[in-house]
Amino acid sequence: MTIRDFSAEEMLREQMGRLPTTDEANPSTLGTLDRRQFLKAVGGGIVVLVAMGDPGGSVVEAQGMGYPEDFNAYLRIGKDGRVTVFSGKIEMGQGTMTSLAQMAAEELGVSLQRIDMIMGDTDLCPYDRGTWGSMSTRFFGPAVRAAAAKAREVLLDLASQRLGEPIDRLKLKDGVITSLTDRSRIVTYAELAGGEPIAHTIDREAVLKSVREFKTMGVPTKRLDALDKVTGKAKYAGDIQLPGMLHARQLRPPAHSSELRSVDTSKAEEVPGVVIVNQDGLVAALHEDPEQAELSLGLIEADWQTPEPHVDETTIWDYLRSKDPGGEPDDVRGSVEAGAKLSAERFSHAYHDGYVAHAPIETHTATATVQDGKVTLWVSTQSPFGNQATVAEALGIPKAEVRVITPYVGGGFGGKSTAHQATEAARLTRIVGRPVQVAFTRAEEFFYDTFQPASFIEIDSGLDSEGRISLWDYHVYFAGDRGAEQLYDVPNSQIVVHSQGWRAPGVHPFATGAWRAPGANTNIFAKESQIDVMAAAAGADPIEFRLRNTKDKRLRSVLEAVAEAYGWEPQSAPSGRGLGVACGIDAGTYVAHIVEVVVDRTTGKVQVKRVVCAQDMGLVVNPDGAKMQMEGCITMGLGYAFSENLRFRGGEILDKNFDTYEIPRFSWVPKIETVLVSNDELDPQGGGEPAIVCMGGAIANAIHDATGARLFHLPMTPKRVLEALARLPDFDG
Amino acid sequence: MKETIRFRLNGQPKTLKTDGDRKLLWVLRTDLGLTGTKYGCGESLCGSCTVIVDGEAVRTCQLPMSAVQGKEVITIEGLAEGNAIHPLQEEFANRGALQCGFCTPGMIMNAYGLLLANKRPSRGEIVEGMEENLCRCGAHQRIVEAIEAASRRV
Numbered sequence: 001m002t003i004r005d006f007s008a009e010e011m012l013r014e015q016m017g018r019l020p021t022t023d024e025a026n027p028s029t030l031g032t033l034d035r036r037q038f039l040k041a042v043g044g045g046i047v048v049l050v051a052m053g054d055p056g057g058s059v060v061e062a063q064g065m066g067y068p069e070d071f072n073a074y075l076r077i078g079k080d081g082r083v084t085v086f087s088g089k090i091e092m093g094q095g096t097m098t099s100l101a102q103m104a105a106e107e108l109g110v111s112l113q114r115i116d117m118i119m120g121d122t123d124l125c126p127y128d129r130g131t132w133g134s135m136s137t138r139f140f141g142p143a144v145r146a147a148a149a150k151a152r153e154v155l156l157d158l159a160s161q162r163l164g165e166p167i168d169r170l171k172l173k174d175g176v177i178t179s180l181t182d183r184s185r186i187v188t189y190a191e192l193a194g195g196e197p198i199a200h201t202i203d204r205e206a207v208l209k210s211v212r213e214f215k216t217m218g219v220p221t222k223r224l225d226a227l228d229k230v231t232g233k234a235k236y237a238g239d240i241q242l243p244g245m246l247h248a249r250q251l252r253p254p255a256h257s258s259e260l261r262s263v264d265t266s267k268a269e270e271v272p273g274v275v276i277v278n279q280d281g282l283v284a285a286l287h288e289d290p291e292q293a294e295l296s297l298g299l300i301e302a303d304w305q306t307p308e309p310h311v312d313e314t315t316i317w318d319y320l321r322s323k324d325p326g327g328e329p330d331d332v333r334g335s336v337e338a339g340a341k342l343s344a345e346r347f348s349h350a351y352h353d354g355y356v357a358h359a360p361i362e363t364h365t366a367t368a369t370v371q372d373g374k375v376t377l378w379v380s381t382q383s384p385f386g387n388q389a390t391v392a393e394a395l396g397i398p399k400a401e402v403r404v405i406t407p408y409v410g411g412g413f414g415g416k417s418t419a420h421q422a423t424e425a426a427r428l429t430r431i432v433g434r435p436v437q438v439a440f441t442r443a444e445e446f447f448y449d450t451f452q453p454a455s456f457i458e459i460d461s462g463l464d465s466e467g468r469i470s471l472w473d474y475h476v477y478f479a480g481d482r483g484a485e486q487l488y489d490v491p492n493s494q495i496v497v498h499s500q501g502w503r504a505p506g507v508h509p510f511a512t513g514a515w516r517a518p519g520a521n522t523n524i525f526a527k528e529s530q531i532d533v534m535a536a537a538a539g540a541d542p543i544e545f546r547l548r549n550t551k552d553k554r555l556r557s558v559l560e561a562v563a564e565a566y567g568w569e570p571q572s573a574p575s576g577r578g579l580g581v582a583c584g585i586d587a588g589t590y591v592a593h594i595v596e597v598v599v600d601r602t603t604g605k606v607q608v609k610r611v612v613c614a615q616d617m618g619l620v621v622n623p624d625g626a627k628m629q630m631e632g633c634i635t636m637g638l639g640y641a642f643s644e645n646l647r648f649r650g651g652e653i654l655d656k657n658f659d660t661y662e663i664p665r666f667s668w669v670p671k672i673e674t675v676l677v678s679n680d681e682l683d684p685q686g687g688g689e690p691a692i693v694c695m696g697g698a699i700a701n702a703i704h705d706a707t708g709a710r711l712f713h714l715p716m717t718p719k720r721v722l723e724a725l726a727r728l729p730d731f732d733g
Numbered sequence: 734m735k736e737t738i739r740f741r742l743n744g745q746p747k748t749l750k751t752d753g754d755r756k757l758l759w760v761l762r763t764d765l766g767l768t769g770t771k772y773g774c775g776e777s778l779c780g781s782c783t784v785i786v787d788g789e790a791v792r793t794c795q796l797p798m799s800a801v802q803g804k805e806v807i808t809i810e811g812l813a814e815g816n817a818i819h820p821l822q823e824e825f826a827n828r829g830a831l832q833c834g835f836c837t838p839g840m841i842m843n844a845y846g847l848l849l850a851n852k853r854p855s856r857g858e859i860v861e862g863m864e865e866n867l868c869r870c871g872a873h874q875r876i877v878e879a880i881e882a883a884s885r886r887v
């Protein structure tokens with residue numbers, strides 16, 4: 001398996017080696033071919049759509065996402081027998097490169113080693129809206145599988161003609177088709193396709209392989225990007241170094257609300273080799289040496305006007321309440337009045353969450369160059385096609401004149417859905433006439449992040465005399481509806497989502513956006529805390545209480561699986577053991593967690609000792625990759641649970657680096673055990689987000705189980721833990 | 734001020750005429766085209782820029798070139814011997830001790846330094862030795878396992 005480098009020229013030359021261009025020596029002409037022209041140029045044949053029946057629900061859904069029907073858009077079989085798969089999805093660590101390759105290999109009937117992936121290149125790959133929402137395997141996966149299955153059937157048909165044998169007398173193995181009548185008669189995919197788009201029709205349906213037939217899917221598979229990443233060969237947007245390239249450092253406001261009154265670049269202009277840009281709001285120092293660019297930027301004198309801040313991380317919730325646009329009850333069952341009457345005991349609590357940063361280790365980066373009017377960009381983005389459109393619009397040129405190439409992305413988590421740096425790099429390269437790289441500093445990364453919004457949730461719930469949930473009146477403000485749904489069988493329940501969710505433009509003092517399972521972390525923290533409050537009041541074991549209140553099979557099965565994997569012994573909280581339970585649904589996947597904590601009552605510090613997580617994600621394409629994502633979610637979840645809370649004064653972001661904004665470290669990480677609950681009947685569901693959503697709730701419940709103290713605020717910092725302990729009636733600490 | 738800086742880089746002698754105040758990270762990435770060493774924070778807070786200088790793991794984002802005068806520098810690109818990748822690289826790859834991979838070169842180089850100082854570290858010593866290297870993807874558990882496995886092989 002080789003993962004190709006992503007340099008435009010190189011890639012085109014290598015990948016599509018036999019391009020019939022008139023000027024091989026001038027690779028820039030290659031860069032100007034769009035995908036359609038390219039197919040025409042390489043193929044020489046007419047691409048005929050394969051006539052086939054309905055390939056199944058998920059494929060139809062996939063095509064609803066705008067994916068093309070012609071399988072040639074997804075794959076190409078080279079003369080050397082290697083298969084190149086084209087995907088508008090990108091690889092940011094979530095392992096999609098590997099699972100998509102597995103799916104293509106499986107349906108095509110070749111070994112995984114034959115697959116090369118081209119991801120997130122707007123000139124080469126089928127259109128895709130973006131890599132987020134745990135949708136790659138769910139929605140793009142079916143499209144890739146269907147395309148590969150179609151290609152397989154077409155190739156078998158061609159082989160049948162070539163060998164003069166009916167298809168049922170042919171055997172396919174790793175791209176080699178053998179006649180069962182005369183085993184010396186063989187034809188390969190490479191010979192049949194010859195590096196060209198396949199123009200051939202069949203009138204049969206291409207049936208997807210069943211789980212029992214799987215050879216590559218469902219098998220734990222090593223990451224295909226691993227070797228590149230451990231040797232330093234893996235290229236990220238900032239690793240693209242072009243001849244004559246300048247590194248740009250830009251003038252940034254002290255706060256989001258600041259306005260530039262005047263700027264003086266004269267001192268900076270004296271730095272040898274510097275190029276200063278001051279045009280249409282772009283003020284930048286560019287230099288071949290990034291340190292000289294930084295130094296020059298420091299010499300630019302700017303006068304900013306910044307309004308008085310009126311809100312910070314301690315007053316944000318009052319401010320948000322004043323902005324409450326109201327909301328309509330959703331998923332209404334029974335009525336809250338009836339629920340109130342039915343309830344023997346009522347519980348009314350509010351839960352709060354602050355702003356949380358994405359903080360990928362790779363900052364937003366773009367490298368840009370212009371050749372013959374066409375802008376080529378290497379961007380760390382979750383949305384190459386969206387980015388292409390944004391850049392084209394900003395420059396006032398057609399989309400076809402912008403090519404976005406997405407190398408490996410160094411973490412996204414939703415934060416790289418916007419890629420403003422690409423527009424900056426594109427504008428700057430056009431102004432200075434040289435390749436330009438914009439790589440955010442860590443401070444810029446914090447400043448321009450699209451944070452998980454601060455939010456709060458109010459729940460009024462009740463228990464009937466038999467310890468069943470009788471009432472659930474749920475109001476979420478500014479976190480959105482993801483994860484807010486009713487998990488339990490509650491006869492009187494309503495969900496009211498206030499605001500337009502996590503974006504809420506104009507409300508927050510800076511940009512907010514999707515943060516890994518957007519809204520679900522906050523919603524499930526509140527919901528599963530409230531469930532635990534009621535379980536404790538009912539004197540019930542937290543798992544038993546949850547099972548008592550749901551008939552949902554998948555929810556029950558993950559709860560039972562996690563209890564078994566943990567070796568759960570029922571007991572009502574607070575038991576002193578420090579065990580917390582939470583469960584949830586996200587991206588079609590069910591999860592349940594048990595965490596074990598130790599609380600230091602003098603410092604308020606909480607150490608998580610062990611986390612067991614059971615997950616039902618339907619059919620699992622790469623069990624090893626799925627477990628890796630679960631571990632990643634659990635580890636990242638420690639951050640929002642314990643420390644991550646952006647500090648700000650109005651539009652000024654006070655956290656500028658990892659010294660004050662703390663993310664999980666090695667010593668925080670518990671023993672993590674993951675269990676995949678088998679559910680092969682169901683199509684693959686989300687994997688990159690679900691296991692993070694329970695971390696806040698499970699930990700809050702574990703702290704309560706350890707101490708009897710209830711935390712209502714994320715993150716659960718030592719200070720807040722101490723405050724909660726101090727509220728206990730018998731606290732003597 | 735330009736000065737002549739001689740050092741060994743991945744086993745090869747290097748002579749650079751450059752400003753001794755420039756940071757090794759940027760000289761590696763721009764002048765020398767060795768982009769495996771990454772920028773993550775610029776303030777010695779994340780460890781993505783870690784290389785080995787005279788047998789010790791060092792952060793290059795704040796390390797002036799003058800400090801490597803006469804020294805032996807190893808970057809992620811210089812860890813393999815011929816075609817054979819280092820056991821740390823192999824264990825990281827085989828055990829999936831990486832996701833986005835951006836922290837990975839720094840993790841591996843820091844672990845390399847750790848193993849030079851302590852051939853058979855305990856789990857606790859690995860955690861302590863890696864504590865200042867940040868990974869946002871949450872590959873920690875597998876990174877510890879990979880270092881442990883590699884330590885049994887080197």
Ligand code: FES
Nearest residue numbers: 773775777780794
């Ligand atoms: S970039 Fe050097 S420690 Fe983060």
Ligand code: FES
Nearest residue numbers: 832833868869870
């Ligand atoms: S693997 Fe992404 S930061 Fe560590």
